[in-house]
Amino acid sequence: MSDDTASPKDTHYAKLRRAHRDRKRADGGLPPAVAPRQARPGKPSPAGRIRLYGLHSVAAAIANPKRKLHRLLVTRNALARLELDSAAIPCPVEIVEPKLLDAELGSEAVHQGVMLEADPLIPGRLAGLSDATLVLVLDQVTDPHNVGAVFRSAAAFAADALITTARHSPQESGVLAKAASGALEHVPHLEVVNLAEALAELSAQGFQTIGLDSEGDEPYEASLAGERIAIVLGAEGKGLRQKTRTTVDRLARLDMPGTIKSLNVSNAAAIALYAARRHLG
Template sequence: MTDDKNPTHTPKDAHYAKLRRAHRDRARGGPAPAADSRKKPPSRPAKPGPADRVRLYGLHTVEAALANPERRLHKLFATRNALNRLELDEAALPCPLELVEPRFLDSELGTDAVHQGVMLEADPLRARRLSDLGQSDLILVLDQVTDPHNVGALLRSAVAFGAGAVVTTSRHSPQESGVLAKSASGALELIPYVQITNLADALGEIAELGFQTIGLDSEGEGELEPSFAGERIALVLGSEGKGLRQKTRETVSVLARLEMPGAIRSLNVSNAAAVALYAARRFMGAKRAG
């Protein structure tokens, strides 16, 4: 029987007592609880790849690169499962294939890379110029947007809304890489990624090609939609933290803001670009319909 004055302690009681002691220790600046032995092991960085090549990974990224006639391919590494998911005919592949285990790709690409069982070694795409804009009526221009994840998302949105190019500076902008291509989810193969030396000069050249250059700025005097004019539009977006540089603000045709009635007054650059691209396409569609 259990004495009411001295009840028997159960394992559950001991567990909660341990938690209470740990809480008191933390409050007093004492020892923290022991680390969980099942804690995820530290991440390993990627190994350096062959010189003058890029390593592309992820199902959509590799599938798009394999289908791009402008991409010079060297070797495909894939697990059997990934090869089946890509639905590729091994006999018709445009480059040599090596079947591997997932741990091989982890060791080559680093444990943080979401490779989905596939990696492609290829040459970087050829450098593109403003002359490659062709008859594009809508482009994105980036003023030192440095995060490859953001630039990849921008490329994806640009393709989704039918933009003709993404223009950025050759310095303070990501070069072609596996991270950039994975974030773009295949879009890097579908749109010119134009890197220029001087952004102010490039904006002048873009304006001479008939583009209205609109800088997105939270302090812009007018809202974006009423600012649209003309047949060709270049949306100019600034870096993640500082926004547009002063020289860029002075060079664009107009500064405009995205009107946001909510408590948060700014968006991630890739989200802001998607909203602006949608608004520009709506304007162009209405103008053609009218």
């Protein structure tokens, strides 16, 4: 028997020790077990505004001339890390302690000492894609962490836009922006009401619309054609909706030789964007 394998006798004694400890705790001889810390919620954002946090998200928002800023709360250390002159920031700046940001944003927000109150960006429309060659389309992906990560991949591979549906998609928020790590300010966000109609319009504009699906008819690389590509991804679990599957020009799969045959939607987006960029040159 190896050293790290417990014998039946050892297991018996371990049970006795646990029972003895539980009796002493019940009799007041031991302190109660420590309960896990409960997450503390933050304060609601002022009406019509969002709260961005994290160094990359806030720095990118401050540098974006399209972003209307209202108030910056920042610790002295975070302001030094932002490498910005507070006098040049186009909104009031308040130097605060980290505990104030904890109270404003909640205990789960990794704020890195900075919070920016701003207006959300106004989503664009499909008419603005006249010069685009590569776009991403999300079919009811609802997790803001996933959507933020997709934004980040879209920025890394110079996608021209990210398209989501007006319903069943997360609104812009601090959580989404933190996951995007500044990419919200660099990748135009377009919003559509009817995804099937939007895909038909993209096809009419000359885009090859490619839906990624584990049961796709062909490998993704083989589906890449033309000089304008729209990659369509569905939510984890349910994937593309049936209407979307029948609307895209081609339905393709990412072939994976490993034991796991599915990917997080943001990882799938990154792989698909990389291959599409190689195709487009």
